Amino acid sequence: MGRFALAGVAPAIDQTGIVVLDLDEDKRLATIDYTVIEQSDPVAVKEWLGQRELDDVYIENCDPHGQIKDDDPLLKILVAIQEELPTARLLDIVGAESIVKDSTLKKMGTWTFEHNPHVQDLRSAARTALLGVMNDRTHTRYITVFNSFLAAAVMGTDWDVIVND
Numbered sequence: 001m002g003r004f005a006l007a008g009v010a011p012a013i014d015q016t017g018i019v020v021l022d023l024d025e026d027k028r029l030a031t032i033d034y035t036v037i038e039q040s041d042p043v044a045v046k047e048w049l050g051q052r053e054l055d056d057v058y059i060e061n062c063d064p065h066g067q068i069k070d071d072d073p074l075l076k077i078l079v080a081i082q083e084e085l086p087t088a089r090l091l092d093i094v095g096a097e098s099i100v101k102d103s104t105l106k107k108m109g110t111w112t113f114e115h116n117p118h119v120q121d122l123r124s125a126a127r128t129a130l131l132g133v134m135n136d137r138t139h140t141r142y143i144t145v146f147n148s149f150l151a152a153a154v155m156g157t158d159w160d161v162i163v164n165d
Contacts, residue, residue, distance in 0.1 A: 002026075002145050006056045007049055008129025009088070010121050011077050016040040017121030019110060020052055021129050025145045028152070032109055032163045034125070036118040042080040049085070055142070057088035058132030060124060091132050093124075100130045107153040109161040116165070 005022035015036045022031040033052070037044045049057060059081060062074050082090065105111040110126035113119050133146050152159040 004055045004142050004145055005053060006058065006129050006133055006142075007052070007054055008125040008127065008132065009045065009049075009057060009059045009081065009085075010124035010128055011040055011060065011062060011074065011081055012121055013040065013073050013077065014038070015118055015121060016045055016077070016081070017118055017123075017125040018045065018048060019122055019125040019129055020049075020054065021108075021110070021126070022052075023145050023149050025148055028159045030109065030149055030153075030159055030161045032126075032161065034113055034116075034122050034163075034165070036116065036121060040077045040081070042077070042084040045081055046084040056132065056136070057085055058091045058128050059085065059088050060128040061090045061092045089132060089136075091128055091135070093128055093131060096127050096131045099134065100127045104130070104150070104153070108150070109153075109163050113163075114165045 003024040005020060007018060007020045010017040015038050018035050020033040035048055062078055105123060105126055111123065113122045116122060133142050136142060149159055
């Protein structure tokens with residue numbers, strides 16, 4: 001049995017969506033926290049994440065093929081967030097929707113975010129976090145807890161989900 005918490009960060013020019021998924025297998029409890037950082041302020045991203053005990057942070061790579069020019073504002077934001085979160089893992093999410101499907105996000109409580117107009121940024125952040133843990137084979141305990149939660153979410157049984165706004 002175990003517990004782990006991870007975050008997905010989805011940078012954009014005007015705002016950055018962040019979703020934290022905290023899974024506690026002993027309590028059979030998933031707690032989801034989220035926010036949108038206006039102006040994609042990298043220091044504010046670091047401060048918000050710094051208030052939580054996280055095992056891993058995954059940042060959506062908005063330029064997986066290196067096609068964005070160096071002076072592009074989005075690339076500057078991505079680099080600035082990486083500088084503030086040096087241990088975070090940059091994650092290419094090309095094709096992520098075929099792996100972490102919308103139906104999975106819905107069942108896991110990471111599809112609808114109350115009173116938030118930036119729902120797409122938050123869905124992208126949630127998808128990034130989930131894809132990160134699915135692809136990360138270095139932490140087998142994550143996979144065990146995550147699979148337990150995912151199986152329960154798909155079957156609609158036995159885990160409580162709390163979404164904090």
